[in-house]
Amino acid sequence: MTDRNDALNLDREDKLAPLRDEFRLREGLIYLDGNSLGPMQACVAQRVQQCLEKEWAQDLIASWNTAGWYRLPQTVGAKIASLVGAGADDVAVTDSTSVNLFKVLAAAISMCPDRRVIVSERSNFPTDLYIAEGLAEFAGKGHELRLIDSTDELAGAIDADVAAVMLTHVNYRTGEVHDMPDVTRRAHEAGAVMVWDLAHSAGALPVDLAGADADFAIGCGYKYLNGGPGAPAFVYVAPRLQADVSQPLSGWFGHRAPFEMKPSFEAATTIHRFLTGTPPVLSLVALDAALDIWDRVSMEEIREKSVKLCELFIELVETRCGGHGLSLASPRDTARRGSQVCFAHADAFPIMQALIARGVVGDFRAPDILRFGFAPLYVRFADVYDAVEHLRDILDTQEWRQERFMVKGAVT
Amino acid sequence: MTDRNDALNLDREDKLAPLRDEFRLREGLIYLDGNSLGPMQACVAQRVQQCLEKEWAQDLIASWNTAGWYRLPQTVGAKIASLVGAGADDVAVTDSTSVNLFKVLAAAISMCPDRRVIVSERSNFPTDLYIAEGLAEFAGKGHELRLIDSTDELAGAIDADVAAVMLTHVNYRTGEVHDMPDVTRRAHEAGAVMVWDLAHSAGALPVDLAGADADFAIGCGYKYLNGGPGAPAFVYVAPRLQADVSQPLSGWFGHRAPFEMKPSFEAATTIHRFLTGTPPVLSLVALDAALDIWDRVSMEEIREKSVKLCELFIELVETRCGGHGLSLASPRDTARRGSQVCFAHADAFPIMQALIARGVVGDFRAPDILRFGFAPLYVRFADVYDAVEHLRDILDTQEWRQERFMVKGAVT
Known part of the structure; x- marks a missing residue:
């Protein structure tokens, strides 16, 4: 992987790529937190709407059977x-x-x-x-x-x-x-x-x-x-x-x-x-x-893409963000790793805040973990590339040292 | 209470009457089953919609705090x-x-x-x-x-x-x-x-x-x-x-x-x-x-209307549906009765089915109970009057003896 075009090519070849269209993800967002809260599909809003307006409001108690x-x-x-x-x-x-x-x-x-x-x-x-x-x-x-x-x-x-x-x-x-x-x-x-x-x-x-x-x-x-x-x-x-x-x-x-x-x-x-x-x-x-x-997708296809996304992320972080104190906190062996990748860093909290401020959403897990989830239904190879570029820039410029990124919230 | 106009007059004097407009109850329905499943208010559908489209779809995990x-x-x-x-x-x-x-x-x-x-x-x-x-x-x-x-x-x-x-x-x-x-x-x-x-x-x-x-x-x-x-x-x-x-x-x-x-x-x-x-x-x-x-309402106002609705229902059933084997299964003493009225009848199941077919929804409770809930937020005095008229008609004509009312469903 040398540049963003390689990532775009992987997306073009990705048979799961069309599935992303089902999700309502806002423009520009790189969502690597689906292991905390998966995003919404359009069909979900429609189904809930139907449950509200037809099943509950119209048919009331009968829906326990009819719906x-x-x-x-x-x-x-x-x-x-x-x-x-x-x-x-x-x-x-x-x-x-x-x-x-x-x-x-x-x-x-x-x-x-x-x-x-x-x-x-x-x-x-x-x-x-x-x-x-x-x-x-x-x-x-x-x-x-x-x-x-x-x-x-x-x-x-x-x-x-x-x-x-x-x-x-x-x-x-x-x-x-x-x-x-x-x-x-x-x-x-x-x-x-x-x-x-x-x-x-x-x-x-x-x-x-x-x-x-x-x-x-x-x-x-x-x-x-x-x-x-x-x-x-x-x-x-x-x-x-x-x-x-x-x-x-x-x-x-x-x-x-x-x-x-x-x-x-x-x-x-x-x-x-x-x-x-x-x-x-x-x-x-x-x-x-x-x-x-x-x-529309098998778990084998999901796993195949998941592995590729995770491997690409590790490769890019390790080649582009060197010298900033990040160390892989997930197993390097693919067979022993789920669909997420974690890096440890002494300043994981403000670094993750800085990423989130740029629209790259992963999460922080105490005391020192940057956690990134890769859900193959909607995460693109270009997202992986762009996420690492943002991370590199945040580390190179020390953007994460800004005061506003130090404040701890409550829940993720 | 001699005729339907008296009930309409009670509705006209009812300070809680405007609250019914918040509920999405279909035209013609007399809903006396809110003690099983309360009906939907328009604001509920809006709030769920906002939660789906804004809080979940747009703001994702941040909504644990921001929303x-x-x-x-x-x-x-x-x-x-x-x-x-x-x-x-x-x-x-x-x-x-x-x-x-x-x-x-x-x-x-x-x-x-x-x-x-x-x-x-x-x-x-x-x-x-x-x-x-x-x-x-x-x-x-x-x-x-x-x-x-x-x-x-x-x-x-x-x-x-x-x-x-x-x-x-x-x-x-x-x-x-x-x-x-x-x-x-x-x-x-x-x-x-x-x-x-x-x-x-x-x-x-x-x-x-x-x-x-x-x-x-x-x-x-x-x-x-x-x-x-x-x-x-x-x-x-x-x-x-x-x-x-x-x-x-x-x-x-x-x-x-x-x-x-x-x-x-x-x-x-x-x-x-x-x-x-x-x-x-x-x-x-x-x-x-x-x-x-x-x-917008106190529990005292709710109770006052609830008592009136229940008393009216008992009075009308007992004066208009006599001789059909109905007996009051709720306490006659208002102070010892909640916001529902039950009558026992050996054929309670098909009678309730016949009522439901006419749009008067209460529920059956085994073995012999016709249960009617009176939720003052949306039940009108005219509903009480009309429900009893339907019940009287079903009993007088023996409409409930139709085969289709005998089939037991699953849940209410």
């Missing part, structure tokens, strides 16, 4: 299932990732009543650890969270005391990918239950939950799946477990026959038993519409 | 607080009623570690009982659900074994209202924690949580609050408890400082500790906009 609201947790789940190697009936969409994690982790520890350890990583996304903590404390049987500091420690940590191994498939900060089949096999060999968090995997790279024989998985609707802010999350339960495992958030949507209004709970014997209350329909139809684009 | 997404659980909570007698900082909007009930019930039983009984009613809304069952089983300490069959049994049921009393303030089938201050006082005198479900109360009648010294409450956003299908629910925690009680669904939104991304959970000392994961923003902004109408 299929009642079946949304499964119909949307089936769309996600096809992206993560799950059977169409084995994924439901409901609640938040945190709430779903509580359910599957509770189910997991109930399956191993004589074991007291939940293994995870200190670098896991915090809410996963917080949920495990809350669950362990409430279970009141002395469950403990055993946190490893690097993947190398994993094998040693999974022993006969372990009830559940709970890992995020792609690390939210570094993008490091766990070997799902291998780790799942190790957990099972030790008699433990395997729970995967697919927040940074679903829609980002091929996942084969059934092939890996995973027990449970949960994941996020608003990152690579582009379902909108706070989109409902998904939950996967292996079909071999659905009829028997129980989870404590046993609300009416998890009942075998919710509309018989019986006073006693009888769990559904399907993925439904992992539903709880009435789902947020507006947010759910947005996610439903956002998923239709996946009919 | 106040991050603060929505509290800003929307504060609006609901003013309707239920709570301090502005004591209500949060998040998750579903079922999930919120799990949190507060878990907190409640944690407060009484030596007690093992949760008191409720067999006629409570089923999901409340299911959640209590799931919680009791998961807690694994032999908690049991003690169900009473009538309000008269309540005093006897609350004894020194009781950890929590969990009641729905207004019964979903009959509309019967519990005496909140009195029951709360009894619970406290017995050393138990009081949990109220306000699903059929918030926006329906005056509620004074603080005045009654309630410990916890939860409630629904999509009934009388008109927040849209599956709108997020609310949770109230008495300010005296917020700093100390814990709940097991300890996700990152309940952390003292979520964006420090610390591996250990430190609960917020405010209502925030009852938040869990990322909230569904599209559904949350819809509820936010739906609540603005309450600035």
Whole structure:
């Protein structure tokens, strides 16, 4: 890669390039933060509008049947299932990732009543650890969270005391990918239950939950799946477990026959038993519409472009931004990296602010990470080129030292 | 009341009548099912549209700050607080009623570690009982659900074994209202924690949580609050408890400082500790906009009109539909009735279907209840008159015996 024309040529040859037209991205924006919040597709706004004006305003309560609201947790789940190697009936969409994690982790520890350890990583996304903590404390049987500091420690940590191994498939900060089949096999060999968090995997790279024989998985609707802010999350339960495992958030949507209004709970014997209350329909139809684009692309095509985008970014940063203290914080080995690239820098925060001010949106992850997500549905090779040019210029000119880039906000 | 003109006169004198113009109700519809799904206001569609096109599509991740997404659980909570007698900082909007009930019930039983009984009613809304069952089983300490069959049994049921009393303030089938201050006082005198479900109360009648010294409450956003299908629910925690009680669904939104991304959970000392994961923003902004109408009306005005609507309905049904086997299934005493009126009839299902076919939408509740909700924001006295005329005609002509009205659907 010597100049911008090479990047433009890659875009011309890119079979996925037309998919970008579905997204409402403002002119000039280079959006490398789809791993935090995916952008909006035009069809999503239309679908929500239809839900508001026709289904809710006109048809009111009848829409639970006529518009299929009642079946949304499964119909949307089936769309996600096809992206993560799950059977169409084995994924439901409901609640938040945190709430779903509580359910599957509770189910997991109930399956191993004589074991007291939940293994995870200190670098896991915090809410996963917080949920495990809350669950362990409430279970009141002395469950403990055993946190490893690097993947190398994993094998040693999974022993006969372990009830559940709970890992995020792609690390939210570094993008490091766990070997799902291998780790799942190790957990099972030790008699433990395997729970995967697919927040940074679903829609980002091929996942084969059934092939890996995973027990449970949960994941996020608003990152690579582009379902909108706070989109409902998904939950996967292996079909071999659905009829028997129980989870404590046993609300009416998890009942075998919710509309018989019986006073006693009888769990559904399907993925439904992992539903709880009435789902947020507006947010759910947005996610439903956002998923239709996946009919036009395979996860293999996504992965192929993702790898090319990430490799190009690393190459360009390392050749053009040398001498400024950036160091690659993601695995260099493509096979071990998700669809994001992180660089560490002592002044990562103001550097990212300066990038954002120029319309190159990635995000900062404490204490020193510049994180860039590459979503192949809409990120162009020219975006990668231009992003690095902006970064180079910001570093060369020390633009990031401006006072205005030092102020910390709240959420990204 | 002798004829339709009297009803029209009541509408002419009704100071709340102009509020109906905010709602998008289709011409000719008599909507008496707002206690199942409130209708849409024009401002809600506009607000969701703005969230889609501006906040999400244009501003993307920045909207967590700039559009106040991050603060929505509290800003929307504060609006609901003013309707239920709570301090502005004591209500949060998040998750579903079922999930919120799990949190507060878990907190409640944690407060009484030596007690093992949760008191409720067999006629409570089923999901409340299911959640209590799931919680009791998961807690694994032999908690049991003690169900009473009538309000008269309540005093006897609350004894020194009781950890929590969990009641729905207004019964979903009959509309019967519990005496909140009195029951709360009894619970406290017995050393138990009081949990109220306000699903059929918030926006329906005056509620004074603080005045009654309630410990916890939860409630629904999509009934009388008109927040849209599956709108997020609310949770109230008495300010005296917020700093100390814990709940097991300890996700990152309940952390003292979520964006420090610390591996250990430190609960917020405010209502925030009852938040869990990322909230569904599209559904949350819809509820936010739906609540603005309450600035223009007091709960006392709402109650006054509600009582008049319900009384008129009872009077007209009993004077005009006699001899057809209808019997009042709601308390006759206004003070003990919420904003709905139910009549029992052996053929309630097909009768309700025949009403719905004529554009009079109430709902059927198994096994024999015709349920009619009267939401003073948009129901007119003429609607009440017309609904009863339709009912009378359906009964007189036996129209409801048509085959097409016998088929049972799924959800209402």
